[in-house]
Amino acid sequence: MQLKSVYKVPNGKLLKIILDYDINNKQINKINITGDFFAYPEESIDIMEKKLIDTLLIKEELLEKINSVIKQYNIEFIGLDAEGLVEGILRCIK
Amino acid sequence: MKEKWRLLKTQNNSAFTNMAIDRAVMVANSQDKVPPTIRFYTWQPPAISIGYFQSLNEEVDLEVCENLGVEYVRRITGGGAVFHDKELTYSIVISESHPLVPKNILESYRRICGAIIKGLKHLWIESKYAPVNDIIVNNKKISGSAQTRKFKTVLQHGTVLIDVDVDKMFMLLKVPNEKIKDKMIADVKQRVTSIKHISGNIVSFNDAADAMKTGFEEEFGIELVDGNLTKEEIELTKKFEKEYFSTDEWNYKR
Numbered sequence: 001m002q003l004k005s006v007y008k009v010p011n012g013k014l015l016k017i018i019l020d021y022d023i024n025n026k027q028i029n030k031i032n033i034t035g036d037f038f039a040y041p042e043e044s045i046d047i048m049e050k051k052l053i054d055t056l057l058i059k060e061e062l063l064e065k066i067n068s069v070i071k072q073y074n075i076e077f078i079g080l081d082a083e084g085l086v087e088g089i090l091r092c093i094k
Numbered sequence: 095m096k097e098k099w100r101l102l103k104t105q106n107n108s109a110f111t112n113m114a115i116d117r118a119v120m121v122a123n124s125q126d127k128v129p130p131t132i133r134f135y136t137w138q139p140p141a142i143s144i145g146y147f148q149s150l151n152e153e154v155d156l157e158v159c160e161n162l163g164v165e166y167v168r169r170i171t172g173g174g175a176v177f178h179d180k181e182l183t184y185s186i187v188i189s190e191s192h193p194l195v196p197k198n199i200l201e202s203y204r205r206i207c208g209a210i211i212k213g214l215k216h217l218w219i220e221s222k223y224a225p226v227n228d229i230i231v232n233n234k235k236i237s238g239s240a241q242t243r244k245f246k247t248v249l250q251h252g253t254v255l256i257d258v259d260v261d262k263m264f265m266l267l268k269v270p271n272e273k274i275k276d277k278m279i280a281d282v283k284q285r286v287t288s289i290k291h292i293s294g295n296i297v298s299f300n301d302a303a304d305a306m307k308t309g310f311e312e313e314f315g316i317e318l319v320d321g322n323l324t325k326e327e328i329e330l331t332k333k334f335e336k337e338y339f340s341t342d343e344w345n346y347k348r
Contacts, residue, residue: 006270013174014270016152034149034348036174038226040199040243042146076199078172078226 005091013037013079019092026057031089038078047073057093062086099310101318102133103303109141109167110339111331112183115323116251117170117338118330119187124245127326130188132310132318134303137178141165142266145173145240149348158265168345169251171240173227176253177263180288182302184210185251186310194314195248203227203241205313206250210237213309214254217302219292227252234287254306255288256297 002020009015018032031052039045051069055061066082069075104115112135122128144153146169153175154166164177186206188195196202207223214221214229214236221237224230229237239252260283269275290296297305307318323331338344 016149032149032348034147034152036145036148036172038172038240039147042170042172042242045147078199 003092005088007084007088007091009037009080009084009088012081012084015080015084015088017088017092019089021057021093026093028052028055028057028089033085033088035080037080039080040076040078041073044069044073044075048075052089057090059086059090062089096315096317098319099130099132099314099316100128100321101307102131102135102321102323104133104135104323105299106136106138108139109137109143109165109178110335112137112141113143113167113169113339114331114334115327116185116187116249117334118323118327119185120244120247120249121330122324122327123187123189124247128324130192130316131186131321132307133185133187134299134306135183135185136181136299137165137183139163139165140177140179141167142175142177143167143169144175146170146242147172147348148175150346153268155266155268162262162266164266166345167339168347169240170244171242171249171251173238173240175267176238177266178253179259179262180255180257180290180296182254182256182299182306183251184254184306185249187247187249190243190246190248194316199241199243200226202248203239203250206241207237207239207252209310209313210239210252210254210306211309212312213302213306214289216305216308217289217293217297219289231287231292234285236287236289236292254302255286256299256302257290258286258288260286 001023005017007015013036015035020030055065221229221231227239237254241250264279
């Protein structure tokens, strides 16, 4: 099932997410993270999208996964943060 | 003695060429083949550039672009969609390890925007930095910038609006909610300005470039020397244009 969200991150930029997820087990099949934010290095968003596959659509699970990718790949966001990303993702299924 | 940096003025290039030149200079500088470089440029025909993380189909009305002869391209920098029409566009390419550029990304935005602010002063315009990537005059945006760091090199490019046509801009850009489009246009008109709106005059590209040149020289305490792209940069530009910026694979990446 594919859904979309548009979310203005507080004090940040406009985040637009396209989410394809498994309605039965609430896992991410595919995710597209777009928007007018900045991320350094830029390629880290491609990595983030891949790493989020199969993650459960539960706030704590998403936050833990996103924070671990940020740490592992030393990602610096401007206009976006882990909490904003989680909120954007969860708004797809609200 | 002042450090000498290279100044490039390249007018009237296509969107693909402009983005390819910025990348080519970045690669050449990262290999120590060219000095730190400031470029001032324009877009012919007018073009929309979208941020690296944006979706072309989501942000841009491609049919209207085709009808009005407006080009479109994805940048290698993040940030938002920009309609490049009556403006001076600048870019700076410099090593990440250069002592004049702060290591911290936010501080480096502030420093580089400082050059534009000083440049605007030479056009009798008082402006100030609005973090992260804007410069404002009386709370209205006159300049926006975007930065990337690759190959241990900083590239920041941005606009200085000479004039602005918000109605045309909104014909080209898609808005999340069509119902509030008119309100959005009214809001943006309140929040965007240009050299023409402030001073009543249209400054030429060359006059704006002269002012910005002085701004960069003052901010960084350097001397800008007129130069050209090297043979290798021209070759790289052609390569990047062909392999990246003109391809659907690149422009429809997201």
